Amino acid sequence: MNLGKNKYKAFFNLSGYMKNFGKPIFLVLLLIFSSFTLPVSLFKKASASDHLLNRADTAYRYAQYYLAAKNYRQYLLNTDTANATISLKLFYCYWNMREYGEAEKIMENFPVQNFIQTLPELRVRLAELQARKGNYVQAGRLLEGVAGYEEKAAFYLNEAARNYIREDSADWLIVPLSFNTSFREYSPFIYDEKLFFTTNLPLQDKEKSYLWDGRSFSRLWQIPLQEVTVEDSVEHLPNSNKISNVTGTKYYAPVFEGSDTRPLWSESSQKLQTDYVTRAFTPKGKPAFATGKWKYNVGTASFDTLGNIYFSANRNRFKGTKNTVNILQAKFADGQLLYPKPVFPEDTFSYLHPAVSADGKLLIFSSNRQGGKGAFDLYFVTRQNLFSGWSEIQSFSESVNTPGNEVFPSLSNDGYLYFSSDGKAGFGGLDIYRIPLQKALKGEGSAELIGYPVNGAYDDFGWAQTADTTKGFFTSDRRRDNDDIYAFRYEPKPKISYITGIVLEKKTRTPMPGATVFLLNQATGEVMVDKADSTGRYTFVINNMGNYIVKAVEINCKDDCLSMEVLSAKPKYVTFPAPRPLLLELTFKPVWVINNVLYDFDKWHIRNDARPVLDSVVTILKTYPIKVELGSHTDCRGSFKYNDRLSQRRAESAVAYIVSRGIDPSRITAKGYGERKLVNRCSDGVDCTEEEHQQNRRTEITVIYNPSPANSIDPTPYHKGDKLRKENFPENFFNDCR
Numbered sequence: 001m002n003l004g005k006n007k008y009k010a011f012f013n014l015s016g017y018m019k020n021f022g023k024p025i026f027l028v029l030l031l032i033f034s035s036f037t038l039p040v041s042l043f044k045k046a047s048a049s050d051h052l053l054n055r056a057d058t059a060y061r062y063a064q065y066y067l068a069a070k071n072y073r074q075y076l077l078n079t080d081t082a083n084a085t086i087s088l089k090l091f092y093c094y095w096n097m098r099e100y101g102e103a104e105k106i107m108e109n110f111p112v113q114n115f116i117q118t119l120p121e122l123r124v125r126l127a128e129l130q131a132r133k134g135n136y137v138q139a140g141r142l143l144e145g146v147a148g149y150e151e152k153a154a155f156y157l158n159e160a161a162r163n164y165i166r167e168d169s170a171d172w173l174i175v176p177l178s179f180n181t182s183f184r185e186y187s188p189f190i191y192d193e194k195l196f197f198t199t200n201l202p203l204q205d206k207e208k209s210y211l212w213d214g215r216s217f218s219r220l221w222q223i224p225l226q227e228v229t230v231e232d233s234v235e236h237l238p239n240s241n242k243i244s245n246v247t248g249t250k251y252y253a254p255v256f257e258g259s260d261t262r263p264l265w266s267e268s269s270q271k272l273q274t275d276y277v278t279r280a281f282t283p284k285g286k287p288a289f290a291t292g293k294w295k296y297n298v299g300t301a302s303f304d305t306l307g308n309i310y311f312s313a314n315r316n317r318f319k320g321t322k323n324t325v326n327i328l329q330a331k332f333a334d335g336q337l338l339y340p341k342p343v344f345p346e347d348t349f350s351y352l353h354p355a356v357s358a359d360g361k362l363l364i365f366s367s368n369r370q371g372g373k374g375a376f377d378l379y380f381v382t383r384q385n386l387f388s389g390w391s392e393i394q395s396f397s398e399s400v401n402t403p404g405n406e407v408f409p410s411l412s413n414d415g416y417l418y419f420s421s422d423g424k425a426g427f428g429g430l431d432i433y434r435i436p437l438q439k440a441l442k443g444e445g446s447a448e449l450i451g452y453p454v455n456g457a458y459d460d461f462g463w464a465q466t467a468d469t470t471k472g473f474f475t476s477d478r479r480r481d482n483d484d485i486y487a488f489r490y491e492p493k494p495k496i497s498y499i500t501g502i503v504l505e506k507k508t509r510t511p512m513p514g515a516t517v518f519l520l521n522q523a524t525g526e527v528m529v530d531k532a533d534s535t536g537r538y539t540f541v542i543n544n545m546g547n548y549i550v551k552a553v554e555i556n557c558k559d560d561c562l563s564m565e566v567l568s569a570k571p572k573y574v575t576f577p578a579p580r581p582l583l584l585e586l587t588f589k590p591v592w593v594i595n596n597v598l599y600d601f602d603k604w605h606i607r608n609d610a611r612p613v614l615d616s617v618v619t620i621l622k623t624y625p626i627k628v629e630l631g632s633h634t635d636c637r638g639s640f641k642y643n644d645r646l647s648q649r650r651a652e653s654a655v656a657y658i659v660s661r662g663i664d665p666s667r668i669t670a671k672g673y674g675e676r677k678l679v680n681r682c683s684d685g686v687d688c689t690e691e692e693h694q695q696n697r698r699t700e701i702t703v704i705y706n707p708s709p710a711n712s713i714d715p716t717p718y719h720k721g722d723k724l725r726k727e728n729f730p731e732n733f734f735n736d737c738r
Contacts, residue, residue: 048078049075049078049079052071052072052074052075052078053071053072053075053086055067055071056068056069056070056071056072056075056086056089059071060072060089060093063096065092065093065094065096065097066093066097068089068090068093069090069093069094069097069102072086072089072090072093073090076090084110084111084114084115087106087109087110088110088115088119088122090106091103091106091107091110091122091125092125094106095125098459098477098481100129100132100481103125103129104129107126107129116142120146120147123142123143123146124142124143124146124149124404126142127139127140127142127143127149127153127156128422128428128429130142131156131427131428131429131457132428132429132457132458133457134457136156136157136159136162136428137156137157139156139428140153140154140155140156140157141153141157143156147403148373148374148402148403148404148423149402149403149404149423151424151425152423152424152425152426154425155425155426161425162427165427165449165451165452165455166451166452168451168452168492169451169452169453170493171451171490171491171492171493172451172453172454172488172489172490173488173489173491174453174454174486174487174488175230175231175486175487176230176231176479176484176485176486176487177228177229177230177231177473177484177485177486177487178228178229178230178231178284179223179228179283179284179285179485180231180482180484180485181199181201181279181281181283182482183199183200183201183202183279184199184200184482184483184484185197185198185199185201185221185475185483185484185485186198186199186300186461186462186475186483186485187299187300187301187353187408187461187462187475188462188464188472188473188474188475188485189300189301189302189303189410189464190225190464190465190466190472190473191303192303193224193225193226194222194223194224194225195222195223195224195225195228195464195473196220196221196222196288196301196303197220197221197222197485198218198219198220198221198298198299198300198301199218199219199221200217200218200219201219201221201279201283202279203219203287204279217297217298218297218298218299219287219288219298220287220288220289220298220301220311221285221286221287221288222285222286222287222288223284223285223286227284227285228487230487288301288332288335289332289335289336289337290335297313297314297325298311298312298313299311299312299313299325299352299353300312300352300353300354300408300462301354302354302355302356302410303332303356304356304357304358304359304360305358305359305360306359306360306386307331307332307333308329308330308331308332308356308360308386309329309330309331309332309337310327310328310329310343310354310356310363311327311328311354312325312326312327312328312351312352312353312354313325313326313327313328314326314350324346324347324348324349324350325350325351325352326342326343326344326346326350326351326352327342327343327344327351327352327354327363327365328340328341328342328343329341329342329343343363343390344393349367349368349369349370350367350368351365351366351367351369352365352366352367352407353365353366353407353408353409355409355410355411355417356411357411358411360383360386361382361383361384361385361386362380362381362382362411363380363381363382363390364378364379364380364409364411364417365378365379365380365409366378366379366405366406366407366408366409367379367393369393371395372395372401373395373398373401373402373403374401374402374403374404374405374406374423375404375405376405376406376407377395377396377400377401377406378395378396378400378401378406378407378409378419379393379394379395379396380393380394380396380441381393381394396440396441396443397440397443397444399435399439399440399443399444399445399446399447400417400419400421400435400440400447402421402423402424403423404421404422404423404424405421405422405423405430406419406420406421406423407419407420407421407430407461408420408430408461408462408463410462410463410464410465411437412434412463412465412469413465413467413469414465414469415436415437415438416434416435416436416437417434417435417436417437417440418432418433418434418450418463418465419432419433419434419447420432420433420459420460420461420462420463421433421447424447424449425449426449426455427452427455427456427457428456428457428458429457429458429459429460429477430459430460430461431449431450431455431460432449432450432454432455432460432461432463432474433447433448433449433450434447434448434450434463435447435448450463454474454488456476456478457478458476458477458478458481459475459476459477459483460474460475460476460478461474461475461476462474462475462485469490470489470490470491471487471488471489471490472487472488473485473486473487473488474486474488494543495543495574496541496543497541497542497543497545497566497574497575497576498539498540498541498542498574498575498576499519499539499540499542499548499550499564499566499575499576499577499578500537500538500539500540500575500576500577500578501517501537501538501550501577501578501581501582502532502535502536502537502538502578502581502582503515503517503532503536503537503538503552503554503581503582503584504536504581504582504583504584505557505583505584505585505586506558506560506583506584506585506586507585507586510536511532511534511535511536511537512532512536512552512554512557512584513532513533513534513535513536514531514532514554515531515532515536515538515552515553515554515557515582515584515715516529516530516531516532516552516553516554516715516718517529517530517531517532517538517550517551517552517553517582518550518551518552518553518718518729518734519540519542519548519549519550520548520549520550520551520726520734521542521544521546521548522546522547522548522549523544523546523547524544525725525726525727526723526724526725526726527723527724527725527726527728527729528540528721528722528723528724529718529719529720529721529722529723529724530720530721531719531720532552538550538552542566545566545567546565546566547563547564547565547566548563548564548565548566549561549562549563549564549734549737550562550563550564550578550582550737551582551733551734551737552582552584553584553711553712553713553715554584554586554711554715555590555709555711555714555715555716556586556587556590556703556706556709556710556711557584557585557586557587557710557711558584558585558587558710558711559584559711559712560582560583560584560585561582561734561736561737562578562579562580562582562737562738563737563738564576564578564579585710587624587710590702590703591700591701591702591703592700592701593698593699593700594613594614594616594617594698594699594700594701597610597613597614597654597699599650602646604646604649604650604652604653605653606653606654606657610654611657614654614657614658615661617630617658617701618658618661618662618663620701621658621663621667621668622662622663624706624708625706625707625708626667626703626705626706626707627666627667627668627669627703627704627705627706628667628668628669628701628702628703628704629668629669629670629671629701629702629704630651630654630655630658630668630669630670630671630699630700630701631651631671631672631673631699631700631701631702632647632648632650632651632654632670632671632672632673632699633647633673633674633675633677633678633696633697633698633699633700634646634647634673634674634675634696634697635675635678635682635693635694635696635697636675636678636682636683636684636686636693636696637693638675640674640675640676643674643675644672644673644674644676645672646672646674647672647673647674648670648671648672649672650672650699651670651671651672651699652670652672654670654699655668655669655670669704675696678696679695679696679698680692680695680696682695682696712730712733713729713730713733
């Protein structure tokens with residue numbers, strides 16, 4: 001695609017290239033050209049461009065992304081035709097250097113749609129750029145259809161799933177450490193009461209950087225745990241007053257390629273063409289051991305309990321072969337490395353990020369060796385003892401490895417394998433996961449995503465856990481894309497969950513307010529009590545997951561109960577609804593009003609139209625062996641004495657009628673209440689309608705004795721909030737609940 005020379009110049013000017021990159025490049029080219037006797041034709045535009053492209057391609061082939069990017073950009077500035085292949089390589093240069101902003105700018109001027117269908121890896125990288133910005137829907141759509149990334153795409157598109165993981169964020173306390181600098185610090189490891197980590201911090205205020213691409217060596221650093229403190233401000237970072245935009249972004253250890261360092265910034269010497277890395281502060285801690293004599297880049301380290309150290313390292317072997325990383329094993333004593341030797345034979349693959357078991361018999365690592373599922377996968381080797389050789393290399397199963405990258409493994413005291421992956425469902429970039437170690441070694445189990453905010457949209461990796469498993473350290477580039485080490489403390493708060501439901505009358509499906517509800521925790525035997533509210537609903541607060549029984553009881557009702565399982569809840573507050581309503585079958589009410597028992601004025605004789613109503617009471621008394629009180633009530637009109645006498649006579653008249661129908665008089669009692677139990681506001685002196693007065697003129701039947709109640713126990717002694725034991729109830733009270 002021909003974008004034109006001027007468009008590329010405009011693009012690079014907008015991104016600050018001409019200001020920050022152009023001058024050093026022209027200077028370097030001038031120095032190079034002045035050092036040799038070159039043909040005149042070399043200075044021709046076409047040949048110069050070809051030279052830039054050859055330099056860029058050579059650097060790209062050997063994973064020297066900084067030089068490759070510099071030359072690709074200069075090439076695009078010098079040519080009139082934009083080459084999509086070169087632009088794509090430039091994108092991958094920035095991606096591998098973790099200059100995500102520059103990588104995204106390349107995509108703004110790149111025919112993305114022409115390539116995303118044929119280059120799945122490009123779609124994965126573009127999705128990661130979107131995820132880093134929190135654009136999860138766009139990220140998920142880019143990943144749809146990419147083999148091996150189905151789970152990650154689904155997670156990106158599922159906001160509820162992401163929110164579910166975020167719910168336990170209050171359990172984590174995360175703070176950056178005070179020894180972090182504007183260089184990079186990563187991969188912490190706890191050993192011998194010290195915190196070891198890797199950094200590209202120079203040892204001196206001004207130090208020569210190695211390799212022709214301007215990289216400085218990374219080193220293993222140490223600081224006593226008792227001197228590890230947190231930053232007084234999240235924004236505080238000790239650094240110099242100026243940072244060159246050329247190399248102003250930090251980079252993490254070898255994940256995708258065999259080179260593992262970048263300087264923070266460099267200054268060029270016109271005479272020697274040598275880059276230097278500078279610092280303007282005194283760092284905390286010190287190097288774990290000297291590496292000056294053998295020129296290693298030292299990466300992630302791990303120790304066993306026998307004083308052996310295992311660490312990633314590569315020699316700067318640029319000419320003829322691509323840089324690779326191997327794992328070295330050595331005896332570590334008094335700051336000295338004794339008898340260092342490679343664990344794996346030298347070949348064209350990289351072996352890095354060792355995690356060794358305490359007894360030194362298991363070694364887990366990451367590698368890009370042939371036959372893996374992705375770019376870098378996790379592998380392991382074992383041995384019988386420290387003097388025997390390692391076993392054949394074995395790969396972890398798909399419970400760990402993905403088509404993406406699995407890196408930075410570590411082993412915890414509580415039997416877990418921690419690692420980072422950019423191929424599993426997560427928040428973006430590298431996320432930290434854990435899986436039971438023994439299950440992982442057998443190819444079983446599934447990896448668990450560590451919660452937010454440990455994991456976020458940025459790269460999170462390098463997990464180190466203290467002996468009590470609640471505290472530790474990890475690495476993240478969440479702050480200005482810098483790799484820093486953070487301390488964490490995990491203090492799970494009690495998870496407040498609720499069991500809720502409703503109590504209804506079985507036949508009418510109307511709410512049963514006041515019903516007594518019992519909740520049995522089958523694991524602990526604890527019983528809690530609630531009373532249904534005015535809508536028939538009940539609520540229990542629970543702190544434990546497991547199996548529960550819920551049972552409702554009400555006077556003159558057949559009990560109902562159910563069993564339910566409450567699964568583990570991630571969120572702090574979650575409601576578990578009962579699987580169905582509790583249905584209480586009402587046999588008869590403890591108190592009910594007999595309507596339409598009418599009397600003539602100032603009379604108490606039973607009228608013919610009242611007899612069918614009283615006959616219904618006779619039927620109930622013949623059905624159930626209960627004893628009742630028949631109470632007669634009047635409205636407020638008339639004197640108290642008159643109303644008391646009238647209501648008593650009317651009650652006695654109704655009882656006499658019921659007894660005449662064959663009911664034992666000992667089972668029914670007459671009681672006149674007059675106007676003493678008004679059901680509304682209509683007392684003396686209050687102006688009321690006839691309908692309101694009629695509400696008070698009523699006859700009520702109250703059960704005063706029931707030898708065979710439908711309810712299994714009397715619920716009246718129990719109160720809302722009571723806490724009892726299963727042993728406080730009849731033996732079969734909680735049986736047969738479904």
